[in-house]
Amino acid sequence: MNFLYCFDSNYNLQGLSSINSLICQSDSKLSIYIIHENPDSIVDKIKKINKKNIHNIEIYKFINQNIKFPRVDGTHVSDATYYRLFISEYLPEDIDFITYIDADILCLKEPTKSIQTIIHNMIQNNSPIAALTESKGNKEDIERLNLNQIKYFNAGVLVINMQLWNKKSEDNEFIDNLNYIKDKVLWWDQDVLNFTFDGNYTELNMLLNYQIEPNKSFDTKKIEEEVIFLHYLGNTKPWSFNGLKNNYSKYYQEHYRKIEKSKYHLVSKNFKSDYYEFLKILIFNFKEIEYKIAFVYESKKSLLKNLRNKLYKKS
Secondary structure: OEEEEEEOHHHHHHHHHHHHHHHHHOOOOEEEEEEEOOOHHHHHHHOOOOOOOEEEEEEEEOOOOOOOOOOOOOOOOOHHHHHHHHHHHOOOOOOOEEEEEOOOEEEOOOOHHHHHHHHHHHHHHOOOEEEEEOOOOHHHHHHHHOOOOOOOEEEEEEEEEHHHHHHHHHOOHHHHHHHHHOOOOOOHHHHHHHHHHOOOOEEOOHHHOEEEOOOOOOOHHHHHHOOOEEEEOOOOOOOOHHHHOOOOHHHHHHHHOOOOOOOOOOOOOOHHHHHHHHHHHHHHHHHHOOOHHHHHHHHHHHHHHHHHHHHHHHO
16 A cells, blocks of 8 residues: 655654554555655664565655745745645656655554545545545635635545546646635645645545644544544644643654654754743643653753754854
């Protein structure tokens, strides 16, 4: 079975944690394809992941075609969120179906049997993709993009019929649509894909894109017993100082430890606010931290890295 990831160097550890979780949970042999802005940055790290169910792993360097991608500057995403619009230019021509997974998603249960069921339904319906319809903000997104259908999907997990996808790519639909709606784009390439397919997709099982957000309640029992793909929504991720306080961060940190020796993955984006969150954890949440010494060490390392980068930019 084929799987696709698109990410850049800022998401190396997150992407590899996701890939490793997928491999560990799968019963079938997998072919994994990665489109990346700097493949050299992950070649050595790939060696750390579990190889038990790997048929092959291919990494492609993304070549920017001088396209200015909308709504990237000043957000928590990068150009990599648009890479999948170009997958026809990189993937082997003999792939029939492939499942795209965001790098902020973990695989918690065996996925291939459920995906095979989805593919069967897609073949029956001659459907180009399978995706999960958004439950919130649906009406606003439909009106903003002036869609004809009354559905808007989340693109974190997509099962793709490559024959039908390649036809749209050959007709330049993705790039034409990107240029056409660039002033309306809010949710990056997800908007472009929704505008392109406009409700023409097979519905994905919710367990294949189970979404959790910071400060929102979630069903721990359901996650641990039923969920296949766990999707961390929003910009408060489980590797952020603010996100680490949320109970859902444990799933990511546990999978991160399977590919790295350190106990915590922490990324500081803003020194002042992250230092404040670090102090809050020490004062109010420290007893809940499983590996206390490791947490302090990794926190200081991340904060100092952020500070050094900030000072370097000023010099």
